[in-house]
Amino acid sequence: MVLIGNNLAIKTTSHRVVLPFYFYAALSFLVGTVLLFDAIPVFSGHFFHPKLLAVTHCMALGWGTMMIMGAAHQLVPVLIEGKLYSNPAAYLSFALGALGIPLLIYGFYTFSLGPAAQWGGIFIVAAIVVYLVNLAMSMAQSNKENVHAAFVFTATLWLLATTCLGLALLFNFTTLFMLKDSLSYLSLHAHMGIVGWFLLMIIGVGSKLIPMFLISQYNNAKLLWAIYILINLGLLSFVFLNLFTAEATLLLFPLIATGISVALFIYYCLVSYKHRIRKKVDEQMKLSLLSVLLLLIPLILLLLVIGSLLVYGTQHPTMILAYGFLVFFGWISSLILGMSFKTLPFIVWNKVYHKQVGMGTTPNPKDLFNGTLFRIMGFSYVPGILIFTAGILFRFPFMLQLGAVCLFISAVFYNWNILKILNHKAVKA
Amino acid sequence: MNERTNNSIKCAMALTALYQVFDPELGINVVDMGLIYAINFNENDKQIYCEMTLSTPFCPMGDSITQGVKNALEQAFPDYSLSLELTFDPPWTQEHISEEGRIFLNN
Numbered sequence: 001m002v003l004i005g006n007n008l009a010i011k012t013t014s015h016r017v018v019l020p021f022y023f024y025a026a027l028s029f030l031v032g033t034v035l036l037f038d039a040i041p042v043f044s045g046h047f048f049h050p051k052l053l054a055v056t057h058c059m060a061l062g063w064g065t066m067m068i069m070g071a072a073h074q075l076v077p078v079l080i081e082g083k084l085y086s087n088p089a090a091y092l093s094f095a096l097g098a099l100g101i102p103l104l105i106y107g108f109y110t111f112s113l114g115p116a117a118q119w120g121g122i123f124i125v126a127a128i129v130v131y132l133v134n135l136a137m138s139m140a141q142s143n144k145e146n147v148h149a150a151f152v153f154t155a156t157l158w159l160l161a162t163t164c165l166g167l168a169l170l171f172n173f174t175t176l177f178m179l180k181d182s183l184s185y186l187s188l189h190a191h192m193g194i195v196g197w198f199l200l201m202i203i204g205v206g207s208k209l210i211p212m213f214l215i216s217q218y219n220n221a222k223l224l225w226a227i228y229i230l231i232n233l234g235l236l237s238f239v240f241l242n243l244f245t246a247e248a249t250l251l252l253f254p255l256i257a258t259g260i261s262v263a264l265f266i267y268y269c270l271v272s273y274k275h276r277i278r279k280k281v282d283e284q285m286k287l288s289l290l291s292v293l294l295l296l297i298p299l300i301l302l303l304l305v306i307g308s309l310l311v312y313g314t315q316h317p318t319m320i321l322a323y324g325f326l327v328f329f330g331w332i333s334s335l336i337l338g339m340s341f342k343t344l345p346f347i348v349w350n351k352v353y354h355k356q357v358g359m360g361t362t363p364n365p366k367d368l369f370n371g372t373l374f375r376i377m378g379f380s381y382v383p384g385i386l387i388f389t390a391g392i393l394f395r396f397p398f399m400l401q402l403g404a405v406c407l408f409i410s411a412v413f414y415n416w417n418i419l420k421i422l423n424h425k426a427v428k429a
Numbered sequence: 430m431n432e433r434t435n436n437s438i439k440c441a442m443a444l445t446a447l448y449q450v451f452d453p454e455l456g457i458n459v460v461d462m463g464l465i466y467a468i469n470f471n472e473n474d475k476q477i478y479c480e481m482t483l484s485t486p487f488c489p490m491g492d493s494i495t496q497g498v499k500n501a502l503e504q505a506f507p508d509y510s511l512s513l514e515l516t517f518d519p520p521w522t523q524e525h526i527s528e529e530g531r532i533f534l535n536n
Contacts, residue, residue: 012489077487212485215455215534217523277523278455278534349453350493357497358450359504365453 012083013074015351017090019422021070022344024098026418028062029333033411035109036329036388037404044395047320048183054109059328060193061101061124065159067336068201069093069131071343072152076135079208080149082142089134096127104170113173121167128163132156147224151204154232158196165189188242194327195235195258199295202335203227203265206292210269213285213342214276223268230261248309255306259299266292282366287338287378294334298326322392329407330385337381337414341369344421352426368424373417381410432460433467433480439506440468443477446505450497453490457533459498463525466516470509477502477509482521491515 035058039051073090077083084090100123107117135156139149166189169182178185207224210216234257241250269292273281281289301323308316345365353362388403390396434440450459459465459481467480481498483491495515502511526534 012487012492074489078485078489081486083487213454215523215526277526277531280534280536346453346490350490354493354496356500357493358446358499358501364456 012077013090014087015347017084017087017094018070018074018347020094020098021066021073022340022418023422024094025063025067025070025336026340026415028058028066028101029336030408030411030415032058032063032329033404033408035105037401037408040397040400040404043321043392043400044397046317047324048186050108050111052321052324054105056324056328057101057108058105059332061097062105064198064328064332064336066094066097066101067340068198068205069097071339072135072201072205074343074347075205075209076138076149076152079146079152079205080139080142081144082138085134085137085141089130093127093130093134096123096130100124100127107170113170118167118170118174121163121170125160125163125167128156128160132160147221147228148204148208151200151207151224151228154228155197155200155204158192158200158235162189162193162197165192185242188239190324191238192235195231195238198327198332199258199262200228200231202332203231203261206288206335207265207268209339209342210289211272211276213278214272214281215278216272216276218268218272218275220268220271223264227261227264227268230257230264234258234261248306251306251309255299255302259303262295262299266296282342283371283374283378284338284341288335288342289338291331291335291338294326294331298323298331301326318393318395322389325392326385326389329388334381334385337377337410340414340418341366341374344418345369348421348424352424356426363427368421369417370420373413373420377410377413377417380406380413384410432465434469436470439470442505443468443479443502446501447498450494450501452484452494455534457526457530459494461527461530461533463521463527463530464494465498475509476512477506478512478514480514480516482516482519484521486517 032055035051035055039049039055042049042051073084100120103116103120104124105120107113107120135153139153165185168178169185169189172178172182203224211218234254237257238251238254241247241254269289273289301319305316305319305323308314308319345368348368349363349365356362384403384406386403387399387406391399391401391403432440432444444460444465447460447465448458451457452459452462452464455462462484464483465479465481467478469478470476471478479498479502481495483494488494495513499511499513502509502513
């Protein structure tokens with residue numbers, strides 16, 4: 001019997017809650033690369049296209065959001081120092097999301113935004129409401145307030161706002177009830193998701209995990225609060241500007257606020273890295289740290305987009321396409337590709353070996369995945385990103401095809417390794 | 430040896446067993462990691478009282494690590510019953526890592 005100070009048994013989130021999210025996200029990444037290949041002919045046109053909407057939502061919801069929500073069910077108890085309020089709620093959240101996402105993607109792909117897509121959107125919003133309530137109840141139970149928990153909770157509020165706006169836009173396509181047409185709100189919808197959900201969530205969790213994995217002595221809550229305020233201020237100002245003014249110059253304010261917050265987070269990661277006790281940094285961690293730097297590239301592209309708007313008075317569709325591609329396939333994907341192999345092997349190892357620890361030799365968690373497959377994944381992923389981005393910018397179809405094939409290979413090897421981990425059976429080392 | 434004990438000989442035996450319990454992420458054993466706070470023995474009741482911590486509360490690997498400590502001590506002292514207490518007072522910090530542990534992590 002394991003007791004803690006007040007005689008309560010310690011309880012972490014069950015692996016059963018988390019593993020379906022990982023599996024679903026991995027499949028979505030594979031589907032996302034297939035949809036990307038299929039969408040190559042439309043990359044020379046405007047970003048508002050059914051095939052691009054399908055690939056974007058597959059990557060944003062099926063890949064990024066499902067993976068982060070799954071990992072969050074395991075990591076939130078670490079952040080808030082309290083147990084997850086409800087496992088059944090986590091299952092329900094998964095089921096609703098898993099049902100809604102393909103319906104929505106199918107609706108976008110065929111551009112039939114009727115009942116199927118609308119029900120898909122409703123299921124997705126319901127999944128996030130259930131997740132948010134579970135998170136709020138877990139936090140209410142723990143009574144521990146910290147900056148990481150604030151990031152995670154606020155990020156989930158932004159996710160809910162993003163999906164509610166997305167759902168409204170979906171209905172607005174068929175029955176116009178909003179002040180403007182749905183296309184006018186796309187930028188708002190996208191940035192609430194990219195900055196409010198992904199950036200806040202990744203910084204909130206990353207600022208806890210990066211020092212934890214590196215065993216770094218660095219801890220700077222004041223800096224993290226400053227980042228938190230800057231991002232939210234920047235995003236709120238963007239919402240206000242988007243809704244109430246068409247003045248492009250003012251868009252520089254949210255961009256600068258977000259840029260400073262990203263620079264501060266990079267500084268936080270660098271200092272953590274410098275003060276680490278653990279000198280050897282593994283490949284998974286290197287890929288995750290690389291993703292923090294990769295965030296700078298879309299920010300620079302966004303600056304160019306706004307610059308083009310200021311100088312020429314028009315948007316630059318190629319830059320916008322490259323920006324979107326680098327956010328979902330570059331920044332978010334590189335982080336997940338690295339962090340998947342930093343978290344999933346431990347969850348499965350815990351499931352398989354926790355009763356055998358201390359009774360003889362067991363494999364290490366990193367032995368649960370194949371290092372060669374991981375390297376092939378990385379070696380096809382990095383050129384895939386670079387070649388595809390160059391293909392968008394130079395409008396060169398062969399580069400787009402080559403880049404998409406590299407990314408597809410990367411997704412195949414990622415899925416292969418994920419399946420290998422999920423199917424791991426107990427062995428003696 | 431930083432761990433508190435009322436029986437240094439048996440404590441040394443217990444630590445030898447606990448050197449085989451590793452933090453799966455870091456590959457360092459729980460003793461050098463500084464997770465073991467106290468090991469006391471009650472010879473009358475044949476009981477071991479072990480006080481330990483984790484690097485963070487609700488650590489996802491916490492269940493495995495505490496189970497490993499339990500398994501190792503029960504194997505080393507089959508005639509004793511074990512009372513394992515998990516505490517976060519004081520909380521674990523990097524200062525708890527032993528010199529050997531630091532050398533291991535530096536390489």
